[in-house]
Amino acid sequence: MPPSHAPLAFTVAPGGDDAGPGTTRRPFATLKAARDAIRSARKRQGDAFRGATVTVRNGDYVLTRSFELTADESGTPSASTEYRAAGKSARLLGGKVITGFAPVTDPATLARLTPDAKKHVLVFDLR
DSSP states (O other): OOOOOOOEEEEEOTTOOTTSOOOSSSOBSSHHHHHHHHHHHHHHHGGGOOOEEEEEOSEEEEESSOOOOOGGGOOBTTBOEEEEESSSOEEEEESOOOOOOEEOOOHHHHHHSOHHHHTTOEEOOOO
């Protein structure tokens, strides 16, 4: 009979390190690292897998790729896998943060705007 394993607990935090153990004191930086640690443990533990909890600390997590969850890290009715925020401001952000917007200066564009709108319309060079 395989040894019994306790449920896993991982922490993710901005400023963490995916090369670390994902503990409270040395959290992972990404959800991907936590997911991959669960996949690895589930494969290693087999039927002895007792589930996992990933605690996501407050902060912004910019996802540059899709974050996919599959049966490989899934739990069971008796051994769940749960992702939860540690506070109220853990945010998953998709896409890319864009900066560099500026007020409109093109005279032809300004001529099409109402006086009230001119101070609120910004432009961004997509090149």
